[in-house]
Amino acid sequence: MTGGVRKRGSVWYYYFEVGAIGGKRKRIERRGGKTKKEAQTALAEAIVKFNTGYVEPKKETVGDYLNNWLENHIKENRKISTYHRYREFIRNNINPNIGNIMLKDIKPIHIENMILTAKRKKLSGTTLQSLYGVINSAFNKAVKLQVINNNPCKYIDRPKRDKFVASVLTVEEFNTIIDSLDETIYYDYAFKLGLNIVIELGLRRGELGGLEWENVDFNNHCINIKNNLTYSNGRVMIGTTKTDESERTLYISDNLIRILKEHKKIQNKNKVKYGPDYIDNVFNGKKFDFIMTWENGHYVHPNYYTSKFRKILNSMEFEKSIRFHDLRHTNASLLLEQGVDFKVIQTRLGHSDINTTLNIYSHINLKMQQNATEKLAAVLSGGKPVAKNKNSH
Template sequence: MTTARPASSRRSRTRANGDGTVYQRKDSRWEAAGYVLAPGNTRKRIRVYGTTRKEALAKLTEKLANSNRGLPAPSAQGGLAAYLTYWLQNVAVHQLRENTHTRYTAVARLYLIPGLGKKKLAKLTAKDVRTWLNRLRTTCQCCTRGLDTARDQPRCCTVGKCCSKRLSPLTLAYVHSVLKSALEHAVREEEIPRNVARNVRTGTPRPRRFEPLTAEEARQFLAVARGHRLHALFELALHTGLRKGELLGLRWEDLDLAGGTASIRRTLQRTNSSGLTTLPTKTQSSERRIALATECLHSLEQHHERQRQEGEASGTGWKASGYVFTRPDGSPIEGATLTRHFNTLLRRARLRRIRFHDLRHSAATLLLEQGVELVVIKELLGHAHIGVTASVYAHVRLRLQRDAIDLLGNALRNPTAGREDGDEPPHWAAPVR
């Protein structure tokens, strides 16, 4: 005769109405099921699984909590377009910076939804993704996106002469990465079993070429910029490699002129919702403390005095924003405005046209050519990993390797060159790192 289970034990396993059910399957896994909010303001029953009762219950509780907050659970039976919309509006918007989210939304609108939006999320295959990427790679974007028909003067495909405006390898890789991120979240939510976009290889695109200033060009640029009211900013950019937003986001409280250091805590950017606003640094590693050169300290002291005089001249019209680099009335500087000043100085110096960001590359390249260790440059630039620094400046390291190999070759060909008998071998100025 079996003993009946105590009533208290049965009650401990009973779940309240709406909390779903949890039970063990024949394959020993635990399954939890419950009703959650679905697209179209409907409700559907979902099932989650775990190796233990606690794991399955935790997954179900998370789903129910999202439903109670009004977040509809996407359906794998729906199209990819519906899932991308859900992901961008309810997930990515809370995880990405605003400008990054804007770019993701544009990628989905221009490429993902037109190309794959009608595919069922559950039935999307790696072959579908590969075929779509190949079509993007070989199709003229003027014709595909209807840009040609919207022109006042038709050209390209409408006149039978395709301009062959195709996506660059970097853009193609970026579009692919957005799709991978969306499908990765679908895997985490157990909507699909695997991320098929990860099984498609697009190849490693060549990094964007940049033309850093040489040491002579940098001196020529600084000589022309010496009379500019933002001379201290350009000198700081070439000595430290700070990003444009980091320079514009510097406040006087971030500078320790006596100690010769600067703390990088924020960046100044324009967003669609807030306009010109301060944001956290690009990554956690970008929040750093850097040393300042003597020339930068002198320039900053002169700039501080000039800003004080501008404030006195403006009187009540002065806008005390606290930023180091401001407009003549004390308000923050737009990134586009700084770019215009920079291009004007390039023309005055009769230098080739480069981006403002290339000042950052110029600083890192000149430091490498002076034999500074890669890890020091990584800390100065605020890269998250030293591999990023190594990959971006691989061409500079290769040139330094050639110089070192040439020195070694000279030593092996003529070991006594440049020294008398009995002298110690010379210490080569450019060691192989």
């Protein structure tokens, strides 16, 4: 491929031949800079881009590209809840700041300023990291599609996630909540059932709502976590679990087996009681036989668990700041305090990365280290308490 540079007026231009198109030779010529050296550098970069199939965006803005990426890539390949979440980030934080910038002109400083603007809005570190993740993912795709030559996100620091300390209940506190429920009222009965399932299995609320009777293996004391009942963009949807690792099989206790069998009997009686008025739960043309239903068969809305839990704690004037999701953390904390291995906890919770488990429960890990240190010290001292230095104060 041949090319060169030339000066026109006070500006240097570069040009190169790209072969014959329709019997005519095709030449690309662009402005290269104010000096001959700048034009030569621009020529070399242009030839590399052309040879690697790079396509220079014409008049596409960042906002135009993101809308296309969202509709044609994210919507087609990711969970619908992810699509809605990304759309909110783009609508509220990305487009107002960099949406009108030409895609070919996007620079690291634009991303940096966008993050700083979001930070001034008092968004959490976790949210800022998610915002960065959305734009970084979008621009990575743009590089693969060869509509930009480089991802500007890689030149700025990724926002740090807030250090998370799990809020947990004691066994006594959990039992106090359980005892406050009146099982003669079906709403309380159903919520108590959900509490018992979550405290033993550590499920997310969507996983709880998506449980079907076919997921329970009574003979082998197992339950398969496969569905996720979620509320997004104004409607309830059924989908797969949050990650591949979240689809898992959990061992369940004799007590939970008994509770589930009793619930199945109650549900069957309600089917007879309501007859043709008993509601079938159909999503995407498929009928789901949910465990968690109201008396008339209708699924329990995912938001109910959150709101009901909050109302109970408010009525009890509970001092701790606890969410329904924190029952999942309580489950893991109780297991860890009983000496259950972190790897087992990771599997039970459905974490894709054990570091997620270790980071969330680091405070309990320190307690476990203390026990381990004391045991090691006992071994090193021959099983006797380590003598203290008489001169120590």
